[in-house]
Amino acid sequence: MLITATRRVLDDSLARNSLLIMATTVANGGLGYLYWMLAARAVPQPQVGTATALISAATAISMLANLGAGHMFIQRLPGSAPDVWSRIVGGGLLAGCAATAAVATAGAVLVPMAAANFGFLGRPAGAVALICAATAVTATTLLDNVYVAHRAGHGMFVRNLVLAAGKIGALAAMLAVGAHSAGAVVLSWTLPILLVSAATLSAGLGRLRPGVRLRLSGLGAELPHLRAALTGHHLINLTQAGPAALLPVLVTARLGAGATAHFYLAWMTASMLFMVSPAVAAALYAERTNAERVGLGRAALVVLAMVGAPAALLLAAGDRILGLFSAGYAAEGGLLLQILVLAAIPDAVTNLAVAHWRSRGEFRLCRRLNVVRAVCCLALTWLLLPGVGVTGAGVAWLVGQSAGALLVLCLVARRVKESR
Numbered sequence: 001m002l003i004t005a006t007r008r009v010l011d012d013s014l015a016r017n018s019l020l021i022m023a024t025t026v027a028n029g030g031l032g033y034l035y036w037m038l039a040a041r042a043v044p045q046p047q048v049g050t051a052t053a054l055i056s057a058a059t060a061i062s063m064l065a066n067l068g069a070g071h072m073f074i075q076r077l078p079g080s081a082p083d084v085w086s087r088i089v090g091g092g093l094l095a096g097c098a099a100t101a102a103v104a105t106a107g108a109v110l111v112p113m114a115a116a117n118f119g120f121l122g123r124p125a126g127a128v129a130l131i132c133a134a135t136a137v138t139a140t141t142l143l144d145n146v147y148v149a150h151r152a153g154h155g156m157f158v159r160n161l162v163l164a165a166g167k168i169g170a171l172a173a174m175l176a177v178g179a180h181s182a183g184a185v186v187l188s189w190t191l192p193i194l195l196v197s198a199a200t201l202s203a204g205l206g207r208l209r210p211g212v213r214l215r216l217s218g219l220g221a222e223l224p225h226l227r228a229a230l231t232g233h234h235l236i237n238l239t240q241a242g243p244a245a246l247l248p249v250l251v252t253a254r255l256g257a258g259a260t261a262h263f264y265l266a267w268m269t270a271s272m273l274f275m276v277s278p279a280v281a282a283a284l285y286a287e288r289t290n291a292e293r294v295g296l297g298r299a300a301l302v303v304l305a306m307v308g309a310p311a312a313l314l315l316a317a318g319d320r321i322l323g324l325f326s327a328g329y330a331a332e333g334g335l336l337l338q339i340l341v342l343a344a345i346p347d348a349v350t351n352l353a354v355a356h357w358r359s360r361g362e363f364r365l366c367r368r369l370n371v372v373r374a375v376c377c378l379a380l381t382w383l384l385l386p387g388v389g390v391t392g393a394g395v396a397w398l399v400g401q402s403a404g405a406l407l408v409l410c411l412v413a414r415r416v417k418e419s420r
Contacts, residue, residue, distance in 0.1 A: 013151055014283050014294055015302050020153025021279040022306075024144075024160045031164035035171060039185050042175050050120055051185035057107065057121075058133035063241060065103040066138045067226060068234025069096040070145030071358070074282070075233075076225065077149040078290040082212045089146060089205070090214040091222035092229075096142050097135050104134040120182075129186050136193040143200050148286050150208055159196055159204065166192030232363035236354065239370035243377045243400065244274070250378065251393055254385040263390040266333035269321060270314065270340035276306045277348035281355035288359035296356055303348050314341045339394035346398075346405035353408040365411070373404035 039048055069092035076088050108127035112119050120126040140163065147156035170188035206212065251263045280303050287294040314321070318341065319334030350373060354366045377400025384392030 014280070014287050014299065017148070017151050017153040017283040017286065018276075018280040018302055018306070020157050021148065021282060022275055024153070024157045025275050025279070027157065027161050028164050031161075031168060035164070035168050035189075038168065038171055038175075043180050043182075043185060047180070047182040048185065050182035051189070054121070054126065054130055054182070054186055055133060055189060057111065058104065058130055059137055060245065061104050061107055061130070061134040062100055062137035062141065063238070063245070065100040065134075066096045066141060066234070067092075067099055068229040068232065068237055069093070069226070070142050070148075071233035071237065071285070072225060072229035073142065073145045074149040074286050075289055077146065078286075082209070083215070085209060086212055086215045087219065087222060088225075090216050091219045091226065093139065093142055093214075094216065094219065095222070095226050096138050100134050100138040101131050104131040125183065129183070129190070132194075133186060133190045136190050136197065139197045140193050143197060143204075146205065147208065148282055149289065151283070151286050151290060152208055153283075155204065155208060159200055163192050163196040166196065233358075236358065236363060236366045236370060239367060239374050240278075240351075240354070243374045243397075246378060247381060247393055247397065250381050251385065251390060254382065255390065259390050263333070263336065263393055266318075266322065266337040266340060266390075266394075269318070269337055270344070272310055273307055273314070273341060273344040274347060277303050277344070277351040280306075280348075281351045284352065284355045285359050296352055299352055299355075300348075303352070307344060307348070311341050311344060314338070333390065336391045336394040339391065339398050343394070343398040343401045346401040349408055350401065350404035369404055369407060372407055373400040376400035376403045 036048075036052075039051070043051075073088065073092060077085055080088060105127070108121045108130050112122040121130055144156050144160070147153065147159075167189055170192055171185065174184040174188050201214065205214070248263065248267070251259055280299050284294055284296075284299045315338055318337040322333050322337060350369055354369055357365050357369075377396050380396035380399055381393050384396055388395065
């Protein structure tokens with residue numbers, strides 16, 4: 001029975017690539033945990049803090065500045081002629097990395113003025129590290145989307161596995177030669193990304209699309225597509241991913257660092273559910289752009305199959321799982337975790353709907369859906385936290401996701417009525 005089920009998954013492109021996208025996230029998270037455990041044990045805490053602050057800033061800048069080129073790849077690469085394919089990838093990478101470098105440069109100048117804790121960015125070494133790290137994140141993120149576009153999740157998984165292992169190896173080498181500084185941590189984190197990205201460009205893409213070489217000529221023809229990606233895909237991505245990135249920041253701002261620890265542990269525990277529907281949505285979009293007729297019902301079944309058992313476990317024993325860390329985490333985060341688990345259902349509804357309408361070019365509708373849930377979530381979080389505590393963030397997240405799902409149902413009902 002297990003062999004039969006495995007074969008069915010391997011034969012189902014949507015399920016297979018959804019699983020590989022999630023496996024990439026899990027591998028990065030697991031090996032990343034080992035990386036930071038090694039750093040925390042061998043590098044003084046203030047130096048680790050500086051490194052994590054810089055890497056977090058670089059990741060945020062990359063998310064802000066990559067221009068949505070990754071989803072443009074998923075939209076346009078399948079079926080493209082070799083010369084057009086080369087131009088799309090070359091233009092997207094060049095524009096995304098250049099925009100990221102520009103925003104990182106501005107951030108290195110402006111952020112220290114606004115936040116004294118980021119004063120290390122004002123030094124030349126800090127500014128260079130921020131620019132390199134942010135550009136590296138953008139490059140590897142966009143290359144991952146090239147693999148997603150061709151439904152080659154195995155290639156993305158392998159390159160990320162090598163990358164994550166390379167970070168651990170690079171950090172171990174740095175520590176072995178006596179480098180126990182923030183710079184050593186940032187270098188060991190950034191250098192493997194740059195090396196794996198370079199290897200992907202030189203050899204990986206040729207295997208993915210045999211006979212194709214990147215070209216930078218004729219990039220002027222890509223400008224209209226990049227503008228469309230900026231106003232379409234990029235804004236959709238920002239309004240979708242932004243609330244998740246800002247929620248811990250709001251908890252810290254309203255309740256302090258102690259409350260953030262209780263919130264973050266419950267949030268990370270629930271994240272095993274929140275990664276499922278975005279992965280299936282990305283795979284669904286790739287299937288559609290590859291001219292495969294994949295219905296929403298099939299995608300929903302894949303999500304349900306992957307979410308059902310973990311959600312039931314967390315609802316039944318989530319407080320005991322948090323209690324493995326300490327009784328305080330269970331007491332403060334048990335109810336929060338249950339609320340977050342329930343939010344995974346409307347979150348999946350909206351994510352699949354966005355992927356469906358994105359595949360049909362209805363970008364404005366996708367933006368509006370994501371804006372509704374983002375505004376509801378962030379505004380309610382700010383209002384509820386002082387009176388309700390960290391549970392208020394969970395309530396706000398559930399309300400925001402439910403508002404998006406309710407809007408989806410209303411839109412579907414209206415369209416069904418109009419079609420009659």
